[in-house]
Amino acid sequence: MGTNAARLAVSSVTAFAALALTACSEPTPAPVTTTPKTSESTETTDKPSPTKKTTAPPKVDRPADKDLSAVNPCDVMNTLKLSDYGMDNQVPGFQKESSIFPGSQGCTAAGITSNLTVGIESVVTQGMKSWVEGANGETKQIKIEGYPAATVAPKRGISCYAVVDTKDGQMMFFQLLVSNDSRQPVTPQPELCTRVVKMAEAGMKVVLAR
Known part of the structure; x- marks a missing residue:
């Protein structure tokens, strides 16, 4: 009992001294410490991360996919009657790799009296949508042989293009x-745009028949 009484007395003195010291001095704010909650941290870590949903691009409405890898653009051009599109004579097309779409084949024919040049290309390195979106000119969405298509009239005003989304x-x-x-x-x-659409319509008949 003596020992316990002594301990109690010491504790009382210590507590009293602490209170006195606090009363006589400016209070010092205690630093705020953040103790991570183990249970909450563990719970957050254990939760599976949400899976990101990827949206597939909308399916293009085509009658059927048409692969152009084996389509020779000069075969298509030479099947057409170029005078129907304003050319003055039936000149054979000249085939070479496309300068607009590297890796694809193109065919070109020039009329002297008509002052016109015709070009047909079977493009396998770029789709219609991305090309039309980047084209510098007035665009118009149309359909050719049931396929999504578009005309592009460049701002310079001396040409017109028709493109058909085959695949x-x-x-x-x-x-x-x-x-x-x-x-x-x-x-x-x-007039160039009217003619090039007619040429694309006739050309697509040839492409789809092969």
């Missing part, structure tokens, strides 16, 4: 342009 990452590309706008005749752009 993801591929398209048929038709162009009609004034060869030299410093000499006559210079076909107006609206």
